[in-house]
Amino acid sequence: MKTISFYGVFLTLVMCTLLAPNTQAQVLNKPTPADNPNLAGNSAWTAACASASFNEYYVNFTWNPPLVSGDNEFILELSDANGNFSSARELDRATDKNTEFDFDFSFALPEDVQGDNYRFRVRSTSPSVTSPSSDPFSMYFIGYNNPILVSQDGSGVIPPGGTLQVCDGSSIRIETHNVPDANTYQYSWYRSGTLLSETSNALTVSESGLYYVEIDYGIICSGSANTLSNTIEIVVATSQGVAIDPPSQTTLCATETVTLDANISGMGYLYTWFNGANIVSGPTVDDSSYVVDGSVTGFEGDYSVRIEGVGICAEQSNAITISSAADYTVSRGNDASLVLLPGQNQNLTVSTTALSPTYQWFRNGVAITGETSASITANQAGTYYAEVTQNGGACTLPPKNSEETTLVLPNNFEVIIDYVGTYSDCSSDNVTLTVLQINALDSGGNRSDVTSSLRTAFTYQWIKDGTNLPGLTSDQLTLNDVSDNGFYTVEGSITTFNTTSNPLGIRLTSDETLAISSTDLQLCDGVTVSISTTTDLTGESYTWTRDGVTVSTTDTELAAIETGTYQLSISSDGCPIQSNEIVITDFDASIVEIDGGNAIVFPEGESETVTATGASAFEWYDEGNNLLSNTDSVTLTDEGNYLLLASVGACQITRSFTVSYRDNFEIPNVITANGDGINDLWVIPNTYSRNTEVSVIIYNEKGEEIINENGYENNWPQSSVAFTKKNQIFYYKIKNARKTLRQGTITVIR
Missing domain, CATH: 2.60.40.10 (Immunoglobulins)
Known part of the structure; x- marks a missing residue:
């Protein structure tokens, strides 16, 4: 009886599928969560609760023959928060899974994902087929994971005892004040343990209760965060309608007083009395009266009272205006200093608001006989002022003097x-x-x-x-x-x-401009940088500086042999005219890059276009020193060693690189480590081996990592490695910095 292997049957079926007419379409199954191979245990995720410290998830995907085209790509897509794919976003893309019917995608959750109804699907490109969407999942990026602080209007001031007062049906706003980008999250607000409907980071409240908030990361992911805020207690208080009883009088002479009484007294309240914005008494318990004294300078003003206490609203009354009954002003009508020129007089005047005023003028402190009007004609040097007396009104007030005027007889x-x-x-x-x-x-x-x-x-x-x-x-x-x-x-x-x-x-500045230029901006071996100006320096006083230090006062053209910032200054009428600055640096060879690196691999029979950047001129040479191209790119078809000669200004740099053909064999899953020199080592294609940007990791059956290296040299296992079983299975993963490229098993037969 002839034995046929499963692999042979499978290969026959695949070949038949490829050769037979395509009578059926590929079947893409809906993706499902998968275990994270980098974490201990073996269980698929049920919700994605990502954060800055963890954001790696896997999705398993299966599909059925016939095979897709060789250039096909499988794309893992994510819906919006409502499960809608009209604006689907790409999470991962597989370009090398066209013969694997069961594999995993890996992805990181985007930071703006917040919701409970996200779905996945997989789309192939050739042919264009889309899988059914996955079940809905809670998916949240936990961008903020600290206790929230809330305060009135987000001011950052937490009230003493955590209590705020609301009066007579009014409301106040409490808001988060320590959450960056607060508007990007949804919130859960609570009043005394009851969930409220508001979902923004601010809440308007008018009812008493204990208020607090947390960020809503969904039923599952909220448990992964610790954002519960401080508690604000809202106390609803009542207005008392405080006012000042009408006083007996509102105008006072200097010898009079008046008592102001609040319409509410006692009750253990605190009373604070104001004249305008200034506190004149309190806060004092039960001090519901205040005496205004007309003899106190500045007693005039607008008086009000503020009350506050337990269970009432803090409020302030309307103001009562108290004024002086008979005050008056005296104003000088001329300058403080006047000159008596030879043969001239000066007329001095005062004005007043006094009732029935009388006047008396003084010179150098002595009353001038007969000068009792509002003005005086003065013809002597000295210091003058007028004394004004009010002779009408309800109050008797002392005389007031005008400001002094000094008459000077100039020398x-x-x-x-x-x-x-x-x-x-x-x-x-x-x-x-x-x-x-x-x-x-x-x-x-x-x-x-x-x-x-x-x-x-x-x-x-x-x-x-x-x-x-x-x-x-x-x-x-x-x-x-x-x-x-x-x-x-x-x-x-x-x-x-x-x-x-x-x-x-x-010394005004000149509008003359001064410009300097250089032959290059970089220093390198064999290159001299010359700095010059089109301005004629003959007969001028000038200075060349580097980094602010003088380097020459005689050279009309400067040879720059050191790096630094160069400038030219010319003295014009004692003022310097500064030129523009020129910065000379050492030549940086690292700016010239070849996009394929120093080892380029492509399939034999094909070609590869290599492009360089960072230079102004390019020359590409093969091993025989033949010029292949003088542009920024060259198309190569043969293996060998190549050279790029790049120019940046007057500086040149060379870059060498190799071209080799990609191996046509697949990654082996069986080796025979028996020392016969045949298939003793696990040799992988050049695409992955000896590539410093590719990591090769090998695990034993226990999941223990035994190799993790970049630039794998096709040298495992070493002859000294001991195997515990005759047919021992190992696992491998080949990765670059962005994703896992290949993974599978290695069976070692000995």
């Missing part, structure tokens, strides 16, 4: 000039000079500011570097050109007085 004048606004030497491109102040000087050298009264009475002449400027005779001068640079004064004249101001130096 000379002082004119002070200054810049208008901000001026900086060698930085500003325009400036205005102005007469800032005029002082009258008496015989003792004492100064009196008479600017406001005499500024327009003076005549002026502006002077630059000792020379009068024709026609420039106002009290201001505007300069806006480097030709205006120099030292300025102004001569001021009035009657017989002439005086020259303080000097001011002006």
Whole structure:
């Protein structure tokens, strides 16, 4: 009787399927959760509760013949939170499973996934077939996993004792204040243990109770988080309608008082009395009255009272205005300092709100006989003021003096000039000079500011570097050109007085530009970088700097032999003109990259286009030094050693790489470690072996890792390895940084 192996039957069926007419379509079964091979145990997940510390899940997928096309890809897709695939997102893609009818996808849960009705499906590309969708699953990315803090309006201030008060049907808003991107989550709010309908991070409350919140990660995943917040107690209180009883009077003389009484007294409440925004009494228990004293300076104002206590709303009354019955003002009608020029007088005045006022003028503290009106004509130097007395009204008030006015008999004048606004030497491109102040000087050298009264009475002449400027005779001068640079004064004249101001130096910046350029921006062996300018430096005072330090004051063209930031500065009218900066760096060879790396593998009989980046010119050579291409890419068909010569400016770099054909054999699942030199080692295709970006991991039957290395050298098992069984099974996984490329078993026969 002839024996036929299962593998042979299966292969025959597959070949028959390929050769026979395609009378049936592929069947893609719905995907199901799978065990994570990187975790202990052996159970599939029932809900995806991912976080920054764990986010690796597997989905099992099976399908039935006929075979798909060789270029087919299987794509694992995720629905939205309602199970809808109209905007499906890709989780994983398998390009090498076209002959495997049972395999696992791996994926990481996107950080915005939040819901209880997500579904999976698998889609093939050639032919285009879609599997049934999976069962619904709770899937949440737990982005925040700490206790939440809530406060009124999210202010971050947690109230003393955790209690907030709500008054008379009003409401307050409590909100999270420590959750980043708070609006990206759904929340569960509770009042005294009862779940509320609000799902945002803020809650408006008007009922008493104990309020707290947690992030809603679903029935299953919420147990994986610890977001329960602090508790805020809301107490509903009642308004008392506090007011101030109408007082007996609202205007006071200096000798009078009035008592203000709140319409609520006693009750153990705290009373705080205010004059405007200022507290004048309290908070004091049962202090429901306040006495306003007319003899206290500043007693006038708007008085109110605030009450607060257990079970009531804190509230403040409307204000009662208390004013002075007979206060009056006295105002001076002229400047504080005036000048008595030869042969001139000055008229001094005061005004007042006093009823039936009388006046008395004083000079140097002595009453002036007969000067009892609201004005006086003065012709002597001295200090003047008027005393005003009110002779009507309900209150008797003391006299008030006006502000003093000083009349100066000048011995000379002082004119002070200054810049208008901000001026900086060698930085500003325009400036205005102005007469800032005029002082009258008496015989003792004492100064009196008479600017406001005499500024327009003076005549002026502006002077630059000792020379009068024709026609420039106002009290201001505007300069806006480097030709205006120099030292300025102004001569001021009035009657017989002439005086020259303080000097001011002006150095405006030039609008001249200075540009430098270089032959290259990088230093490398055999390359000299030259920095120059198109500006003629003949006869100029200039400086070359590197990193702010002078390197030359004589070279019209600079040879840069060190890295750094270079700049040229020219002195113009004592002001530096700065050029642009040029940064010279060491040549960085790492910027030139070949997209296939230094070992390129492709199937024999095909070709591979290799592209380089990071340079401005490229030359590709084979082993015989033949130029293959002078663009950024080259198409290769033969194995061998190749060379790229890349240029970046004047700097050059070489990159060597090898081309080899990909092995046509599959990954073996049986080796015979019997030392006969035939099939003793587990040899895998060049696509995976000796590739530093590919990891090869081998496990024993117990799941213990015995090999984990990059750039596997096709050298397992070593001759020293002892096997415990005649036919011992091992497991392997081949991965790159992004995904598992291949996995399976190895049977060692000895």
